[in-house]
Amino acid sequence: MSDAMSRPGTLVGQRVLRVNDGKLLTGAGTFVDDLHLPGTLHAVVLRSPIAHGRLVAFDAAEALTMPGVVDVLAPEEARDATRPLRCVWLMPGQGQVDYPVVPRVVRHVGQALGVLLATSVAAAEDGAERVRMEFEELPCVVDVEAALGDAAPQLDPGCPGNVAVDLPRGDPPDAVEAAIARADHVVAMRFAIQRLAGSPLEARGVVASWSPATGELTMWSSTQVPHHARDHLAGALGLALDRVRVVAPDVGGGFGPKDHLYADEVLVCLAAMRARVPVKWIEDRREAFTATVHGREQIHEARLAFDDDGRFVALHSDVLADLGAHPSNVGAGPAFVATGMLEGPYRFDSSGGRVRGVLTNKTPAGAYRGFGMQQAAWVRERLVDEAARTLGADPAELRRRNMIRADELPYTTHTHQNYDSGDYAAALERATELVGEGLPAAPDDGRRRGVGLCSYVEFTGLGPSAVQEIVGFALGGYETAVVRVEPDGRATVLTGVSPHGQGLETSLAQLAADALGLPITDVRVVHGDTATAPYSAAGTIASRSMTVGGGAVVRAAGRLRVKILDLAGHLLEAAPGDLEIIQGVVQVRGSPTAAVPLRTVAEKAWLAWGLPPGMAPGLEEKDLHDPQDISYSYATHAAAVAVDLATGRIEIERYVVVHDCGVIVNPMIVDGQTHGGVAQGIGNALLETLVYDDVGQPRIATFHDYVLPGTGEVPDMVVEHTQTPSPFIPGGMKGMGEGGTIAPAAAIGNALANAVPEIAHLVTETPMTPARVWGWLDAAGVATDW
Amino acid sequence: MSAEHLHDLTLTVNGVPHPVSVPARRLLSDALRHDIGLTGTHVGCEHGVCGCCTVLLDGQPVRSCLMFAVSARGHEITTVEGLAGPGGELNAVQRAFQECHGLQCGFCTPGFLMTVTALLAENPSPTEDEVVEGISGNLCRCTGYQNIVASVHRAAALMTDGAGEPRP
Numbered sequence: 001m002s003d004a005m006s007r008p009g010t011l012v013g014q015r016v017l018r019v020n021d022g023k024l025l026t027g028a029g030t031f032v033d034d035l036h037l038p039g040t041l042h043a044v045v046l047r048s049p050i051a052h053g054r055l056v057a058f059d060a061a062e063a064l065t066m067p068g069v070v071d072v073l074a075p076e077e078a079r080d081a082t083r084p085l086r087c088v089w090l091m092p093g094q095g096q097v098d099y100p101v102v103p104r105v106v107r108h109v110g111q112a113l114g115v116l117l118a119t120s121v122a123a124a125e126d127g128a129e130r131v132r133m134e135f136e137e138l139p140c141v142v143d144v145e146a147a148l149g150d151a152a153p154q155l156d157p158g159c160p161g162n163v164a165v166d167l168p169r170g171d172p173p174d175a176v177e178a179a180i181a182r183a184d185h186v187v188a189m190r191f192a193i194q195r196l197a198g199s200p201l202e203a204r205g206v207v208a209s210w211s212p213a214t215g216e217l218t219m220w221s222s223t224q225v226p227h228h229a230r231d232h233l234a235g236a237l238g239l240a241l242d243r244v245r246v247v248a249p250d251v252g253g254g255f256g257p258k259d260h261l262y263a264d265e266v267l268v269c270l271a272a273m274r275a276r277v278p279v280k281w282i283e284d285r286r287e288a289f290t291a292t293v294h295g296r297e298q299i300h301e302a303r304l305a306f307d308d309d310g311r312f313v314a315l316h317s318d319v320l321a322d323l324g325a326h327p328s329n330v331g332a333g334p335a336f337v338a339t340g341m342l343e344g345p346y347r348f349d350s351s352g353g354r355v356r357g358v359l360t361n362k363t364p365a366g367a368y369r370g371f372g373m374q375q376a377a378w379v380r381e382r383l384v385d386e387a388a389r390t391l392g393a394d395p396a397e398l399r400r401r402n403m404i405r406a407d408e409l410p411y412t413t414h415t416h417q418n419y420d421s422g423d424y425a426a427a428l429e430r431a432t433e434l435v436g437e438g439l440p441a442a443p444d445d446g447r448r449r450g451v452g453l454c455s456y457v458e459f460t461g462l463g464p465s466a467v468q469e470i471v472g473f474a475l476g477g478y479e480t481a482v483v484r485v486e487p488d489g490r491a492t493v494l495t496g497v498s499p500h501g502q503g504l505e506t507s508l509a510q511l512a513a514d515a516l517g518l519p520i521t522d523v524r525v526v527h528g529d530t531a532t533a534p535y536s537a538a539g540t541i542a543s544r545s546m547t548v549g550g551g552a553v554v555r556a557a558g559r560l561r562v563k564i565l566d567l568a569g570h571l572l573e574a575a576p577g578d579l580e581i582i583q584g585v586v587q588v589r590g591s592p593t594a595a596v597p598l599r600t601v602a603e604k605a606w607l608a609w610g611l612p613p614g615m616a617p618g619l620e621e622k623d624l625h626d627p628q629d630i631s632y633s634y635a636t637h638a639a640a641v642a643v644d645l646a647t648g649r650i651e652i653e654r655y656v657v658v659h660d661c662g663v664i665v666n667p668m669i670v671d672g673q674t675h676g677g678v679a680q681g682i683g684n685a686l687l688e689t690l691v692y693d694d695v696g697q698p699r700i701a702t703f704h705d706y707v708l709p710g711t712g713e714v715p716d717m718v719v720e721h722t723q724t725p726s727p728f729i730p731g732g733m734k735g736m737g738e739g740g741t742i743a744p745a746a747a748i749g750n751a752l753a754n755a756v757p758e759i760a761h762l763v764t765e766t767p768m769t770p771a772r773v774w775g776w777l778d779a780a781g782v783a784t785d786w
Numbered sequence: 787m788s789a790e791h792l793h794d795l796t797l798t799v800n801g802v803p804h805p806v807s808v809p810a811r812r813l814l815s816d817a818l819r820h821d822i823g824l825t826g827t828h829v830g831c832e833h834g835v836c837g838c839c840t841v842l843l844d845g846q847p848v849r850s851c852l853m854f855a856v857s858a859r860g861h862e863i864t865t866v867e868g869l870a871g872p873g874g875e876l877n878a879v880q881r882a883f884q885e886c887h888g889l890q891c892g893f894c895t896p897g898f899l900m901t902v903t904a905l906l907a908e909n910p911s912p913t914e915d916e917v918v919e920g921i922s923g924n925l926c927r928c929t930g931y932q933n934i935v936a937s938v939h940r941a942a943a944l945m946t947d948g949a950g951e952p953r954p
Contacts, residue, residue: 017884024892025880027826027866031893034825067789122790122811201830201838201927202893252828252893253927285831501891501928672887672933679930703835703925711918711931740930 011510012731015668016520020505029250032205032222033282040207041070043271043281044124045264046114046131047291048106051361051696052140052153055106055113055133063116063130068123072131073115073271078102081270082236085263088228088329089473091336091357092167095159099326101236101263105138107155107325108363109696110290112264115271117279140361140696144299144322147360155359156326162359164323165332169339170352170414179314179350183305187386192765193375193745195297195322195690196683197706198368200500202252203283204292206265208272218245219269223261224254225539226498228475230530232261233269248528251500255680256367257292258500259541260329264291289701294690295368297322298335298375304383310393312402315351317342317379321365323357328366332357333473337372337459340415344380345424345457345634346402351414361696367541369680370741373458381454381746382763385753389760395750396432399455400425419457419632422660422724427636428455431658434718435638439654446784447642449653452750454743455636460661460735461547461726462538463627476537478626479544481552483512483560485619487606489584489599491516491523493557496536497549498528502737503669504545508553510665511731515557516564517581517598534622543633543735546665547726552625554730560621567619568601570612631726631734635659637678637743641751645784648774650686650752655717655744662726662734670736674719677740683709685745689767758782795859799824800868808855814848815839817855818865826866826896830925837924840897841865847904866896869903878944879903879937888937890928898924902938911942 023029048055060072084098102113116131118124139153146152147162155162170176180186200222207220217239223229223246230246233239251258264281272279283291302317321335332355339353388395404411406423413419435451442449462468463477482494493512499505509523516523527533538544561581568586569576572594580589587595601619604610608617640654657674664670687707691699700706725732745766752768753760762776777783790809797804799822806821813832818824818841827850830838834852841850842864869877876884879902889895898921905912905920912920917938926934 018887021884021889021892022876024889024895025866025876025883025899026870026874027824027896029826029892031825031828033819033829036820036823121816122809199927200891200893201836201925202828202891203830251891252830253891255927285833503890668887672890672929675930675932676890676928677930680927702833703831704833708925708927709930710925711922711935714931716932716935717930 011514011520012665014666016506016510016666018503018506019509019520031202031250031252032207032220035207035220035249037207037209037278040278040280041117041119041275042121042124043268043279044116044128045112045267045281046116046128048109048111048113050106050135050137051109053106053135053137054104056136057132057134059132063127066123066127066130068119069116069127070119071117071271071275073267073274075102075113078114078267078270082266083238085232085236085261087327087331088260088475089331089333091165091332091472093165094327094331095164096156096327101266108361109698110363111325112267115267117271117275142360142362142692142694142696144320144358144360147358159359163356164327164359165355165357167355168352169355171350173352176314176316176350176352180303180305180316183313184307185390186303186305187383187390188303189383189386189764191300191302191379191382193296193298193378194766196295196368196688197289197690198255198257198295199708200253200255200258203285203288204258204262205282206268207278207280208269209278210273210276212276216243216245217269217273218247220247220249221265222251222258223248224258224498224500224541225260226528226530226533227496227536228539229261233266236266237270245531248498254500255369256295256371256541259367285703286701289706290363290698293328293366294324294363295365296375297365298338300375300379302379302383304387306387310391310398310401312346313349315342315348315380317353319353319355321355321357322360322362324360324362324364326359326364327357328364330367334372338375340417341373341376341457341459342380343413343415344376345404345455347404348414362692369677369738371542371738373456373742374684374745377454377456377742377746378749378766382749385750386760389757395453396428399428399453403428417459418629420629420727422634424455424634426722427634427658427660430720431636431638431656434656434658434720435640435654439640447644448755449640449642450751450755451638451640452747452754453636453638454746454750456634456742458633458739458742459630460543460633461627461631461729462542462544463548464629465626467630478624479536479549479552480534480622480624481549481556482534482620482622483553483556485516485560485564485598485602487602489597489602491518493523493525493553494532494534495525495527495549495553496534497545498540499545500540502540502545502673503666507546507665507669508550511550511553512557515554515561518584522584543737546733547631547729547735548625548627550733551627551730552623555625556621556623560619563619564598564601566612567605567615568596571596571601571604628728631662631729633661633734633736633739635739635743637747639747639751641748641755643752643755645777645782646786648770648777650748650768650773652715652748655715657717657719659719659739660722660724661736661739663723663732664721665733671719673737674740675717677738678717678744679709679714681741681744682714684741684766685748686767686769687713756782793856795856797822797855797858797863799863799865806855810854810856812855813851814853814855814858815850818850824865824867828893828896830894835925836894837901838894838897840900840924842900842904845904845907847901866899869899879941882937882941882944886933886937886940888929888934894924894926898926898934902941906942906945910946912938
């Protein structure tokens with residue numbers, strides 16, 4: 001630890017090592033499958049093997065004779081004992097607003113139908129093979145455009161034509177059309193973004209324990225959102241909220257899919273209540289590919305209209321979002337955000353879109369890091385490069401001339417985003433500069449080389465609650481922090497946000513330590529247990545933990561500091577304004593001999609003897625922070641690629657990120673989040689995809705064929721930051737957990753089109769695998785022989 | 787149907803003999819985690835791709851999810867719990883991962899630590915390419931690998947001369 005790190009008041013902005021690494025580095029972390037409660041039974045979730053059909057027979061008699069099998073929770077029993085799960089983000093007119101824990105008609109392979117309990121995982125899996133389920137199969141539809149056709153099977157009576165959501169975005173359609181008609185040029189392209197799996201390396205899992213004596217259910221869950229999960233679990237099982245406790249132990253990554261309660265998790269809890277012993281269910285990887293929500297899949301019919309002089313006139317996208325079998329907790333939310341953030345950092349006379357959320361017989365689509373903003377960036381930034389090609393303009397120059405200038409902020413877009421602060425063009429400038437630096441002279445290896453840019457603005461810090469209400473997202477947008485100086489002078493921070501890799505145990509502690517004048521080692525962050533954590537409606541999603549949750553810590557710790565100084569001033573007979581706290585000692589500024597240890601102040605406060613008149617006992621402050629407004633981070637990414645014309649393989653030779661997320665609390669953590677986000681973006685760009693056959697069977701269900709980026713696919717990247725404080729967040733932070741994932745596909749796609757302009761019009765789909773790129777090269781007649 | 791036949795054997799893990807009684811199909815990963823209670827070895831895919839379950843078998847990295855517990859009889863197994871010193875002090879590889887922020891959620895970390903331990907035992911000062919190649923069999927979904935690669939170089943430096951600065 002450097003000197004700066006042990007010196008209080010100077011921790012924000014420091015590369016403070018993470019306080020929770022020790023347990024994770026020694027195998028002492030406690031992930032949900034590491035919990036061993038006495039008498040635990042092991043669950044296998046019984047799932048639909050078909051994509052669409054009515055369950056007509058269920059027979060567990062033979063399974064129940066198998067060694068170790070204890071109980072089978074049948075579909076009818078589960079249906080009778082549960083209430084449907086509510087969709088959390090409801091769009092106006094949404095045709096399906098909840099979904100049953102166990103359906104009568106299954107709509108996707110992997111849909112949960114029941115639970116089998118046994119004394120070991122192996123016995124449970126053996127038993128599950130003997131459960132007989134018969135289905136009356138129904139025709140299914142897996143393609144989102146086919147689902148709109150007259151002949152398509154209809155999945156939900158509330159969604160005629162399989163359309164669950166249909167709503168306009170931005171300016172009125174005739175205004176957008178009129179603007180497009182006025183422009184000198186229009187680039188129109190159809191973009192397809194693939195279906196992805198968030199794939200935290202720890203899949204989901206639950207340990208459920210029911211106490212008949214107290215009527216209390218405890219669920220340990222690999223979740224991002226303990227309170228949210230608790231609320232929905234109590235609702236599904238008809239339990240009082242105070243009888244349900246959810247604990248997120250160490251959680252092995254989330255990335256969005258662990259942002260809500262799943263039907264299978266309800267079933268496992270129900271099985272534990274019936275068995276009256278603890279039940280453990282750990283999702284295996286194959287299961288995760290069909291049981292955990294997918295992300296991303298959208299089709300955009302998009303147009304960018306611009307004038308001869310390069311001025312952007314209008315932007316429009318007609319979006320088809322493949323929602324899968326039913327609207328997930330967030331439903332068409334990612335498409336809503338994709339259209340909401342489509343304008344990016346540029347000015348337009350008019351902009352708008354249409355969002356249709358369409359049902360298909362695939363796993364429901366939900367949250368995945370980036371949440372629509374990756375699609376927005378892909379669509380807009382590809383259009384911008386094709387506009388530059390049309391005009392013969394430099395792509396960087398075209399961006400620059402249309403970018404909202406720093407002196408134009410705050411700026412309201414056509415979809416009512418109130419961009420707050422920053423200098424978008426500065427990030428573009430710097431990224432353009434950096435990508436050329438250090439790039440090796442291109443060897444004459446027959447490959448084509450190109451550079452691509454992607455500039456974006458990112459919606460972060462989900463809140464304020466009033467905005468959530470306007471858009472129908474039934475999650476309070478606030479966060480709460482309780483900051484306490486304990487009688488021994490050390491501090492505890494209770495937070496409602498629930499870290500699972502983001503390092504909030506450290507960065508929230510940095511905020512509190514600075515306010516309280518304590519070293520980082522004297523501050524402990526407590527989180528993840530609904531029995532102890534303050535209520536958090538939304539949890540750790542949507543790049544909001546440091547902004548909304550951190551803002552609460554800043555305010556609570558700030559108020560606590562005032563009280564500490566008041567009490568210390570009373571004890572020292574000094575004016576509170578003359579005091580400072582250094583290393584846990586309150587002293588008169590410039591006169592260290594007039595001092596009292598924080599520990600003594602805390603002892604007095606908690607003993608409540610000799611307090612100044614009117615001062616309440618204790619040293620604890622609580623702050624409920626509902627942010628004043630949204631914070632907008634932004635960046636420009638630049639990629640330099642080499643394209644093999646014989647194989648279609650894209651190699652990233654240099655990758656640059658110039659990013660602004662407001663005040664940086666811990667640059668080490670911020671860079672790490674950016675690296676990881678870019679890596680996921682590279683997976684999105686080049687590797688990952690989920691494919692179904694025409695009867696709705698997944699063709700990809702292992703890491704053998706779902707290719708996550710490895711060391712060989714992720715280049716070293718250059719990450720630089722500027723820091724424009726958020727005007728709305730105490731502490732000035734803006735969100736940054738998702739940012740890295742947003743831009744890589746567009747930057748790499750633009751680099752590919754720059755390298756091989758003959759295929760530029762074809763670069764519309766991801767992932768840009770060698771096979772797909774080779775197809776484009778071949779179609780354009782530029783593929784070469786081996 | 788009768789219960790499964792159990793095999794009594796002793797697994798030597800981190801130098802300590804552990805008698806276990808397991809069916810023939812018990813995976814080494816499950817035996818370590820659930821029979822012996824060493825839950826630091828994680829299971830991410832159970833099909834040998836992610837590398838979270840990597841342990842050392844006589845010093846060589848293996849996927850414990852692709853090996854039966856009974857096959858490990860007579861071999862020296864090293865898991866993540868065996869890396870720190872007797873007083874719990876982090877060893878060079880563990881320290882390097884902390885200093886270089888080579889972990890985020892920590893789920894894949896034990897597998898990386900074991901792979902890197904074996905890599906550096908075989909090649910104490912690997913080149914950049916050798917590091918990238920050496921850890922290419924492990925997946926991390928959080929870090930983007932850049933800081934893991936830095937961690938390996940840092941660990942190599944710590945192990946050879948106890949000095950060296952982490953890369954920014």
